[in-house]
Structure formats: C-alpha cells, structure tokens
Amino acid sequence: MNGVLAIARCDLQRLLQDRSGLIWTFLMPVVFAAFFGLAFTGGSDPTTARAYLTVVDEDQGPLARRLVTALEAGQLELNVVAPDQRPAKPVRTLVIPAGFSRRVLAGETVTLRLEKEPETNEPAALVAQARIVGAIARLLADLVAASTAGDGTLSPEALERLDAGDDLVRVEARYAGRVQRVPSGFRHSLPGNAVMFVMLIALTHGAGSLAGERRNGTLRRLATAPLSRAEILGGKLAGRLGIALVQITFFVLTALAARAFFGFDVGDDPLGLWLVLAVYALTVAPLGLLFGGLIRDPDHAANAGALTTLGMAGLGGCWWPIEVVPEAMQRLALLLPTGWAMRALHQVVAFGNGLAAAVPSLLVLAAFAALFAAVAVRTLRLT
Amino acid sequence: MIRVERLRKEFDGLVAVDGVSFTVEAGEIFGLLGPNGAGKTTTLNMICGVLKPGDGRVLIDGEDVWAKPKEVKRKLGVVPQEIAVYDDLTARDNLRFWGSLHGLRGAELKARIDEALSRVGLAERGDDKPKTFSGGMKRRLNLCMGLLHRPRVLLLDEPTVGIDPQARLNVLEVVREIAAAGTTVLYTTHYMDEAEELCDRLAIIDHGKILTLGTLDQLRRLAGEGEVLRLSGSFDQAAASRHLAPIDGVKLLHVGDGDAVLALDPAGPGLTAVLPRLLDGDLAVADVSVQRPSLQNVFIRLTGRELRD
Ligand SMILES: Nc1ncnc2c1ncn2[C@@H]1O[C@H](COP(=O)(O)OP(=O)(O)O)[C@@H](O)[C@H]1O
Ligand SMILES: [Mg+2]
Numbered sequence: 215m216n217g218v219l220a221i222a223r224c225d226l227q228r229l230l231q232d233r234s235g236l237i238w239t240f241l242m243p244v245v246f247a248a249f250f251g252l253a254f255t256g257g258s259d260p261t262t263a264r265a266y267l268t269v270v271d272e273d274q275g276p277l278a279r280r281l282v283t284a285l286e287a288g289q290l291e292l293n294v295v296a297p298d299q300r301p302a303k304p305v306r307t308l309v310i311p312a313g314f315s316r317r318v319l320a321g322e323t324v325t326l327r328l329e330k331e332p333e334t335n336e337p338a339a340l341v342a343q344a345r346i347v348g349a350i351a352r353l354l355a356d357l358v359a360a361s362t363a364g365d366g367t368l369s370p371e372a373l374e375r376l377d378a379g380d381d382l383v384r385v386e387a388r389y390a391g392r393v394q395r396v397p398s399g400f401r402h403s404l405p406g407n408a409v410m411f412v413m414l415i416a417l418t419h420g421a422g423s424l425a426g427e428r429r430n431g432t433l434r435r436l437a438t439a440p441l442s443r444a445e446i447l448g449g450k451l452a453g454r455l456g457i458a459l460v461q462i463t464f465f466v467l468t469a470l471a472a473r474a475f476f477g478f479d480v481g482d483d484p485l486g487l488w489l490v491l492a493v494y495a496l497t498v499a500p501l502g503l504l505f506g507g508l509i510r511d512p513d514h515a516a517n518a519g520a521l522t523t524l525g526m527a528g529l530g531g532c533w534w535p536i537e538v539v540p541e542a543m544q545r546l547a548l549l550l551p552t553g554w555a556m557r558a559l560h561q562v563v564a565f566g567n568g569l570a571a572a573v574p575s576l577l578v579l580a581a582f583a584a585l586f587a588a589v590a591v592r593t594l595r596l597t
Numbered sequence: 598m599i600r601v602e603r604l605r606k607e608f609d610g611l612v613a614v615d616g617v618s619f620t621v622e623a624g625e626i627f628g629l630l631g632p633n634g635a636g637k638t639t640t641l642n643m644i645c646g647v648l649k650p651g652d653g654r655v656l657i658d659g660e661d662v663w664a665k666p667k668e669v670k671r672k673l674g675v676v677p678q679e680i681a682v683y684d685d686l687t688a689r690d691n692l693r694f695w696g697s698l699h700g701l702r703g704a705e706l707k708a709r710i711d712e713a714l715s716r717v718g719l720a721e722r723g724d725d726k727p728k729t730f731s732g733g734m735k736r737r738l739n740l741c742m743g744l745l746h747r748p749r750v751l752l753l754d755e756p757t758v759g760i761d762p763q764a765r766l767n768v769l770e771v772v773r774e775i776a777a778a779g780t781t782v783l784y785t786t787h788y789m790d791e792a793e794e795l796c797d798r799l800a801i802i803d804h805g806k807i808l809t810l811g812t813l814d815q816l817r818r819l820a821g822e823g824e825v826l827r828l829s830g831s832f833d834q835a836a837a838s839r840h841l842a843p844i845d846g847v848k849l850l851h852v853g854d855g856d857a858v859l860a861l862d863p864a865g866p867g868l869t870a871v872l873p874r875l876l877d878g879d880l881a882v883a884d885v886s887v888q889r890p891s892l893q894n895v896f897i898r899l900t901g902r903e904l905r906d
C-alpha cells in the first residue's frame with residue numbers, strides 16, 4: 215500500500231513540475247468554461263420562457279370549453295377570443311373550428327389549426343406546442359373515460375357526469391420528453407469543459423508520461439522494486455485518479471468562487487458536480503493508462519489521446535447540448551463515457567434533479583471504469 | 598549468493614541468451630564481459646526478475662526470484678543500462694521516491710540520501726534536476742539509486758557507458774567500496790580493462806553463450822603465455838590459409854580477406870623464428886602487430902574477433 219501511494223504521489227509531483235501540464239490541467243478548463251458560459255448565456259430555459267397563445271373559439275361548445283380549461287391548466291399566457299375579436303398580430307393562434315364539439319361527439323375527425331408567425335423564440339414555441347398536445351390529450355382522456363362509463367354513448371351529459379366523479383384517467387400534461395430542457399450558459403459550459411479537460415489530461419499527459427516512462431526505463435526500474443505488478447499498476451492508476459481529483463476540485467472551487475464574486479449561475483449542486491466528475495475520473499484514469507500502454511511513442515500516445523478526447527467530447531455533448539443533434543447522434547453519445555457523464559451532470563447541474571437522478575448514468579460510468587481498468591491491466595507491459 | 602542455472606531467452610526466433618550458468622559468491626565482484634548484443638542485459642533482466650526466463654532459473658541467496666519476487670527484490674540493487682531517473686524531479690526527490698519504495702522514510706531516508714549522494718560525488722547537486730546534469734552526473738545518480746537501500750546484491754549493467762574518465766574512476770571506486778563492505782556485485786561491461794581492473798572472477802559471453810569463466814589468472818593462462826599476432830595486407834582468405842596453416846609454432850585463429858589472427862604457441866620455436874616464415878613467400882602482408890597476453894587475447898582466441906565498443 216505504501217508503494218502504491220508513493221507511486222501515485224510521484225506522478226502528482228511530476229505534474230506539479232510541469233508548467234504546461236499545469237496550465238492545461240487547471241487554467242484552461244476554467245478559461246474555456248468561463249468563455250463559453252458567458253458567450254451562450256441567455257434566457258432560453260424553456261421552463262421559464264413565456265409562451266403566448268391566442269385561442270379563437272369558433273365552436274363555443276362544451277368540448278371547446280373543456281379544451282380551453284385544459285390549456286389554462288397548462289400555464290400558458292392564454293388569450294381566448296370570439297371569432298370576431300381576433301387580435302391583429304398574435305404570435306400563435308389555435309383555432310377551434312365551428313362544430314368542433316358536435317362533430318367530435320359524433321365520432322368524426324376534426325382538425326385543430328395552429329397558426330404561427332415565423333418563430334423567433336424557439337423554446338417558447340416548444341413549450342406552447344407541448345402544452346397544446348397535453349391539453350388535447352387531456353380532452354381525449356376525458357372522452358374515452360366518458361364513453362366507457364354509463365351507457366357507452368358519448369354525450370355532453372356523460373362528460374358532465376365524469377366531472378362529478380373521480381378522474382378515471384389522468385393525463386399529466388407536463389412539459390416532458392426529449393426536448394425537455396436544453397442546458398445553456400454555465401449550466402452547460404461547466405459540465406462540458408470539465409468532462410472534456412479531465413479526459414484530455416488523462417489521455418494526453420497520462421498516456422504520454424506512461425509511454426515516456428517505458429521509453430526512459432523508469433517503468434522497468436519500477437519492476438525491480440519489491441512491489442507486485444498489481445501494486446505498480448495500482449500506483450499508476452491511483453496517480454492518474456489523484457491528478458484528476460485535484461483537477462476537479464480546483465475546477466469546482468473556482469466555479470464556487472465565480473458564483474460568490476460574480477453571481478454566475480453555476481448550477482444547482484456544486485457538490486453533485488464534484489461527485490459525478492469524481493466517478494467519471496475513475497473511468498478516464500485507466501483509459502489514459504490504456505493509451506500509454508498500447509502506444510509506444512510518447513508523442514504518438516499523447517496525440518492519439520488528444521484526438522480521442524476531442525472526438526468523445528464533441529460526440530458526447532460537451533461542446534453543444536446533445537439535445538440539438540439528430541437522434542442517431544444522441545444514441546451514439548450513449549456509447550461514450552463522455553455522453554454518460556454529461557447525462558449525469560445535466561441531471562445534477564442543469565435540471566437540479568439531484569444526485570439520485572444521476573445514479574443510472576453513474577452506474578454506466580462505473581461499468582466503463584471496470585472495463586477500461588480490466589483492459590489496461592491486461593495489456594500494460596512494464597518491460 | 599547468485600546462482601544462475603541454464604538461463605535461456607528467445608525473442609521471436611532470436612536466441613538472446615542460450616544456456617547461461619554461473620554462480621557468484623557472497624562479497625565477490627563477478628564480471629560479465631561481452632560485446633554489444635551478447636546477451637548481458639537480457640541475462641541481468643532475468644536475474645532481477647524483470648524478464649521471465651524462457652528456461653532455467655535464478656536463485657538469490659537460495660531463493661527463486663520468480664517464486665518469491667518481493668523477498669528477493671528487497672535484497673537486490675539494480676543499476677540499469679539506461680539512465681532510468683525522472684528528469685523533471687530533483688536528484689533528492691528521485692532518491693526519496695526510490696527509497697520510499699524500499700520502505701525507507703523519515704530521518705533514516707534523509708540520512709541515506711545524503712550518504713548516497715556524497716558517495717557518488719553529487720552532494721552539491723542534490724536539489725537540482727537531472728535534466729541539468731552532464732552525462733556522467735546522470736550515470737552517477739543512476740548508480741546512486743541502486744545503492745540507496747544498501748542491497749546485499751548489486752547488479753550493474755554497463756554503468757560507465759558514455760561518461761568522462763573522471764566519472765568512470767568514481768564509479769569503479771564506488772563499486773569497489775561497496776564490494777569491500779560485503780555486497781555481492783555482478784558487473785556487466787564490454788570494456789576489457791574495467792573487467793580486468795575490477796573483477797575477482799568473470800565470464801566471457803558472446804551470442805548468448807558463456808565462452809569461458811574463471812578468475813583473471815585462469816583466463817590469462819587460457820590465452821596462453823604466447824602472444825597473438827595480427828596480419829593485415831592485400832591477400833585473400835584462400836591464399837592466407839594456404840600459406841599460414843602449415844607454419845609450425847602458430848595456431849590460426851581467424852582468416853579473412855586482408856586480415857588474419859594467429860596465436861603463438863608457447864611451446865613452439867618463438868616469435869623470432871616464426872616471424873620470417875610468416876612474411877616470406879607470396880603473401881602480401883603490409884602490417885604485423887603483436888599483442889601481449891590479456892583478456893583481449895582470450896576473447897580473440899575464443900571468437901576470432903576483437904572486443905570493441
Ligand atoms: N526485447 C527484445 N526484443 C527482441 N530482441 C531483443 C530484445 N532485447 C534484446 N534483444 C536482442 O537480444 C540480443 C541480446 O541483447 P542484450 O541482452 O541487450 O545484449 P547486451 O546487453 O549484451 O548488449 C541482441 O541481439 C538484441 O538485439
Ligand atoms: Mg546491454
């Protein structure tokens with residue numbers, strides 16, 4: 215155990231002697247996170263976006279009333295008007311056509327029309343759309359419930375009866391689903407850059423210095439020390455992990471300082487940020503050793519590590535929210551540790567759902583860690 | 598103290614070490630002398646448990662390195678052929694790290710570091726980084742790291758390669774001191790004079806095989822009291838063989854185009870009688886050199902080649 219710690223400490227000590235290593239490990243992540251955080255800060259959180267909707271009720275029937283009620287429950291900026299009172303320039307308008315109630319009750323298909331101005335506020339449009347869909351779902355649920363209750367005929371009276379009793383079916387028309395919320399500002403730039411730079415240091419500095427140690431003979435010398443192979447590999451792994459933890463701690467403390475001094479919105483849970491990144495570090499540390507073990511030339515190892523990091527960062531959603539890329543690309547992100555780390559961090563940092571919501575992603579990261587460690591230990595030759 | 602039995606190692610088809618056996622007694626300086634590529638480093642790596650032998654085994658103080666790696670490695674000090682130090686850590690930090698791997702700490706570790714640094718003449722430079730050192734200083738630090746934990750057995754792999762004569766003397770002196778204090782030393786080199794100067798006993802190794810083994814005196818006697826003659830000129834191999842083979846009082850060790858090596862038979866008629874016979878006739882000899890008996894002659898006698906850098 216002493217040997218493991220001595221090796222780990224030695225690696226940390228060597229990083230501290232390396233000026234450019236220090237800059238890339240500690241300074242650059244902060245600079246990048248600050249730059250992108252400030253550049254992309256905007257009130258684009260759809261949960262707080264104000265979604266305006268004008269409803270033109272040409273029907274004036276019972277089902278139209280029910281639909282409006284459901285829309286009101288959806289917390290839209292609602293403006294219900296009669297057909298002759300249409301405002302001059304509505305942002306978006308839902309038209310409930312005349313005869314809507316009668317035709318639906320008769321079992322006909324009716325088209326609701328949503329008229330939109332060219333969108334300027336994308337998140338608000340998504341919110342409005344989601345809530346309209348939610349309200350319609352609610353209405354349909356009521357219709358289904360009414361038709362199965364009583365004598366099986368669908369009538370306004372059956373619907374009234376339904377209101378008197380308990381809800382048989384409740385459709386929670388919340389703003390949910392894939393397009394839920396798109397993290398922005400520091401809530402995206404902090405996780406994104408932390409995930410990228412922790413990997414970058416492990417795969418460049420980590421891989422390069424291990425390959426260098428094989429080249430200059432210190433790894434072979436280590437094999438002459440009274441240590442088992444497991445202790446040597448454990449020491450190397452612990453060293454990389456220690457470096458990542460120091461890096462993460464510095465990063466999170468800087469974020470906290472930025473919040474204290476400048477009032478930046480650094481997310482809901484800095485401790486959660488640290489914990490998720492620590493689990494992620496377990497994944498990345500053996501990956502660095504794997505690269506350094508497989509690639510003989512230190513420069514090649516570091517270059518391969520850098521390229522891999524950039525690829526994994528981009529595809530994993532470190533640079534832009536994964537929500538904005540096509541679905542196939544989003545699935546691709548789930549093959550990468552970066553993708554899972556970002557997923558976990560969004561739960562904790564951007565959505566404020568707490569560490570518990572990140573647990574599934576953390577388990578996947580732990581599986582990645584076990585896989586990478588097993589392969590690294592198997593492939594690494596000291597001599 | 599060191600017992601090497603039938604060690605063998607192949608690297609994809611190339612037999613680097615081929616049935617090497619020898620023993621080194623406690624407190625002895627044993628030399629492994631051979632040209633580059635002879636298999637010295639491969640042998641050493643198998644002895645110190647870095648390289649798994651293809652065949653054979655190594656006992657250190659009666660224990661197998663591969664059966665009890667930790668126990669055995671605790672007794673070993675290894676000075677590898679390459680300068681295996683961290684260039685970016687100070688000499689002291691390198692030693693501190695290495696000492697802590699051997700369980701040294703605190704005041705004792707510091708005392709050992711001071712002692713080891715001054716022993717190799719680096720006391721003043723302990724707080725500098727090896728990247729600012731000369732080649733000789735790096736070599737001495739490399740040596741220093743092998744001594745720090747006062748091993749009972751010290752393995753040195755060509756510790757004087759590429760350094761200035763002053764530093765070289767220092768290294769040899771340190772090895773002698775260590776051995777005098779009771780440490781068993783295995784010293785590999787391709788420098789004949791180092792082996793002659795330093796070693797109690799030595800083995801000559803080439804192409805992975807031990808050619809001969811013994812004390813310096815035994816080896817010198819093997820070379821015979823006689824001198825070795827080298828001829829060079831513009832003759833070809835066939836002509837030289839034809840001309841030289843029948844001459845009494847010499848033994849043909851090596852014949853090539855333009856060069857030949859002969860050993861003078863101590864029981865024969867002697868140099869003055871043989872020399873005219875070598876030079877008469879149609880063999881176009883341009884130059885003759887005569888070498889006194891030495892390890893060099895032993896090597897030439899065994900391989901027909903000269904041992905060079
Ligand atoms: N890891 C290796 N892979 C392949 N060949 C090797 C390896 N190590 C040594 N050799 C070969 O084995 C032979 C002996 O090498 P070595 O033990 O280094 O000789 P020496 O130390 O006497 O110069 C050489 O021909 C060398 O090229
Ligand atoms: Mg060698």
